[in-house]
Amino acid sequence: MRNEPYGMDASRNNRGEAHENGAVESQNRHLKKAIAQALILRGSRDFASVAEYRRFIDMLVARRNRQRMEAVEVEQLHLKPLPPRRTTDYTEVIVPVTRMGGFRVKSIFYSAPSQLIGQRLRIHLYDDRLDAFLGSTLVATHPRGRGRNDGHRVHVINYHHVIHALKRKPQALWSSIYRDSLFPRTEYAQAWEVLQHSLPRRDACRRMVALLFIAHDQACEAELARLLADDLGSGLIPDPKTLATQLTPKHAVLPKDVVVSHPSLDSFDALLEVRA
Secondary structure, three states: OEEHHHOEEOOOOOOOOHHHOHHHHHHHHHHHHHHHHHHHHHOOOOOOOHHHHHHHHHHHHHHHHHHHHHHHHHHHOOOOOOOOOOOOOOEEEEEEOOOOOEEEEOOEEEEOOHHHOOOEEEEEEOOOEEEEEEOOEEEEEEEOOOOOOOOOOOEEOOHHHHHHHHHHOOOHHHHOOOHHHOOOOHHHHHHHHHHHHHOOHHHHHHHHHHHHHHHHHOOOHHHHHHHHHHHHHOOOOOOHHHHHHHOOOOOOOOOOOOOOOOOOHHHHHHHHHHHO
8 A cells, every 4th residue: 555645655554455454553552552551550640731641642652662763763764755745634524503603523512603603614623623614714723622421511612702692691601501611711610619609690690701701802811810819819709890900901002103195186187187
């Protein structure tokens, strides 16, 4: 079997001979087993971040590849330059945007701007994210969601997509099925826990939606999160109006004046005379 983009000929299997693929694909099984054993030796499957997990996998793969370095060095002498363009490293899916303001990919619900309801999007599904295109225009990007073994539905929501609808009906936040996926940072989720236990339902929803709208409208998600952390650490109930006054004012840079030179009116007279 020949890989045309890279000009390589396979030496372990042939095109159309599915029973020969084991020689190539068995390494996937061996790697999965090695990862499982490494996690047992580590004593925990919990990682502080995706980046930390990737470092763990990179170190494990590098250790396994050291056993094959001698063969790789022999191969490298015969390798040709890479093609000018990389090959496709994503799966493409076409999905409709439902009237719920989102779309489903592999049973995971992702939000989309409300203007796209009824449109069909072309999804590029990567390992860690997905990009949504309307025609050739990128209209949304989400981190990729993963299903759960307990049957609980997973939602990946960008609060920017739904904040205007919530602002019109803030009480919808209380019973929203994707509420827990709505908060962009841990501080916002912690603020909601305090609000719903300290205030009546109506007031708690209004304050939480107001906080999200401030983060959206003033593009201050990180700064507002720090202020929320300070209030929560001091035992205060977050108040959107008070927090809004503590935000650093955004200094808009106005465009410079453009000098426009007006033509002499005599030039119009000359133009009319020429036409006459």
